[in-house]
Amino acid sequence: xxxxxxxxxxxxxxxxxxxxxxxxxxxxxxxxxxxxxxxxxxxxxxxxxxxxxxxxxxxxxxxxxxxxxxxxxxxxx
Numbered sequence: 001x002x003x004x005x006x007x008x009x010x011x012x013x014x015x016x017x018x019x020x021x022x023x024x025x026x027x028x029x030x031x032x033x034x035x036x037x038x039x040x041x042x043x044x045x046x047x048x049x050x051x052x053x054x055x056x057x058x059x060x061x062x063x064x065x066x067x068x069x070x071x072x073x074x075x076x077x
Contacts, residue, residue: 004029027059
């Protein structure tokens with residue numbers, strides 16, 4: 001598993017040509033690395049990563065998300 005900082009560094013250097021792999025690494029680092037993952041990179045960098053991959057459902061990129069959406073992770077308290 002890559003840390004959130006490693007994922008962002010690799011992304012910002014253009015080292016992800018496979019968006020499905022990027023989505024997998026984002027999901028793993030978001031869910032497993034910290035109770036408050038937003039603290040690891042800050043909201044702006046996470047948003048940049050999420051926008052780069054598009055919608056992710058259970059770690060898999062998808063072309064759309066049905067509404068309503070439920071987010072199962074917390075943000076900074």
